Amino acid sequence: MRALVRNAAAAATALALLLTGCGGGGDGDTDGRITLRFQSLAWQKESVDINKQLVKEWNAAHPDIHVEYVQGSWDSVHDQLLTSFEGGEAPDIIHDASDDLADFAYGGYLADLRPLLPKGLTDAIPGNSWETATFDGGVYGVPFLQEPRVLIANTKILKASGVRIPTPEEPWSWAEFRKVTEELTGKGRYGVAWPLKEPVSVTLNLGLAAGGQLFHRGADGKVTVAMGEGDQVVPGTIHDQVNTDHSAARTALGMGGGDTLPGFFGGKYAMVPLGFSYRQQVVEQAPEGFEWTVLPAPAGRDGLAQGVSPQTLSVAEDSPHKKEAVRFIDFLLKPANMVRLAKGDWMLPTGTEALADPALHTAHLGWATGAALAGSLRSAPAQSVRGYPEWKDKVATPALQEYYSGAIDAAELKKRLVTDGNRVLARYQR
């Protein structure tokens, strides 16, 4: 027993000694040098390397403003930021996505960047991208990377079927897309696999092409849900592919994007609608000799329009060095740097000059198809609507899941999205 006590005391002493080196460093300014904390959500190796390299370049050129790179995670960023904001310990520069900013912007946690943004940066990014980070007239983030949803297709199957191959100039219509998936179906193969684990954003974003709007802002500024003809094209097509034509795999409905790739590589699905950046996983995981191509998503009344929620860089309202933080953002998003970041993340830059870079217009790996779609990308329909997260989780997600699986019909879907949905939104707009 004495030995046990002795050992415990020794362990406690050792731990105490170890912990003396574990105190907080603090992020205050020392020797007149400003330290900014930059929380990046880059996660793929190439992207992390480029972010770190850019921070290194900044630090070398600006010894008086030191940027500390902190890696966050997409998986938990909202909760982590919320707690940090409440505790006044948020990073100075925050990497996030525009659809996650609304709560923080309305809550006063993020700085309105309008008076801080240099003209060069403001002009470099088109207005429709700025819209994605604009809430109540204030700009709460700099949108810098975005990705359209595209169809990643098995080239051999497509060629063998003899169907017309769509291009950004001559895309498929939604009706044509439905026919094509029927033609590609057979011999244990589905024309398409819709990974709709989270069906709401896919449905709303693709719905823009068909004239879908769903959320309507009245003259009093209040938003209501209404389901017109255009809103029914995308959900109707997916529903019919799954339940009438059997040209879309029912089992894929509950999958995330990456989960469909084994079936795609194995020839079970001819096409998978995925975010543009999924090409990286395709390149990494595709079996040798597998041929694939990137096609534009089907077009509708409004052409190839698609909703997107770009990645953004914001500044915390509590940061004592907002001006310096925006200077760093300006450096990070210089056209050449934006191209590097875009390539690292397999996405498209929002900046006009960056987007014109020849490296993003090569047919290799479908870059050109994605770049051709950039002009059609719009702010995701619902991201500035207060109460959207609750509408999405409690109303739209279960309703769309049941509709796509055939459990409810279009009338019931409409009733739930509109009637139940408006009840939710009304609570946020009293």
Added chain:
Amino acid sequence: MSMRTKRSVRAGQYVALLCYLVFLAFPFLWLISTAFKPAPELGSLHPTWIPQHPTLDNFRQAFAEQPLLRAAANSLIAALSAGLIAVLIATPMAYVMARHRTRLSTAATGWVVISQAFPFVLLIIPLFLVLKNLHLINTLWGLIMVYVVWALPFALWMLVGYVRAVPRELEEAAAVDGAGRLRTLVSVTAPLLAPGIVATALFAFITAWNEFFFALVLLKTPEKQTLPVVLTHFLGAEGASDLGPLAAAAFLATLPSLVLFAVIQRRITGGMLAGAVKS
């Protein structure tokens, strides 16, 4: 019941047990399998249990991309400290609660039960503010304090059971033989309580080792981050992930718990059963 029926019942029990074991082991075995598979095999429509072309690339990549060793060291410090401190505090408390039934011990028991009912999301912001005022944000000390407080109620609950399992008559016999209070505690009670203390420390260790959210919120700089937080750096947006390196890193992260369990498994079992039946 005939002998034949008995045998068939026993066989059924073993089959059920086997199914349960497979159910428990499946995720871990699949994790190991994934950790050793090259990227093309991860995207195969017909995945195999045994990697066809086993590789260590995922481990190399995981170590190259993330500071796993530093994070593991942080986790180890936090978990060992939490386990040790929780036991140091809980053991005397448990002894008092088990041996001296007063209103205070009843209230303490009530506190233990109630404390288990609070979800941590409810506590995190107040906790964050308290630690901030104490200048303990972004320190392992702060995190350890949280882990100790978090583990303490259940640790106390466990230890009370172990103390009650030690017959009071043994302490009385020691007293009759002339042993003082302290001597009785050190020479009689403590050795009998050792398995329970080890089991409780292990519980606190595992809880802290696996904990994610407090570490995510309370630690700001990469140098302080613990293993569960660093593991999420392999995850991207919309469910995308760097599956191979993630599996490799997650496999390594489970090893300390497995080793600890393997080493002191018998003691835990003995400890868990203590107090379960009245002799």
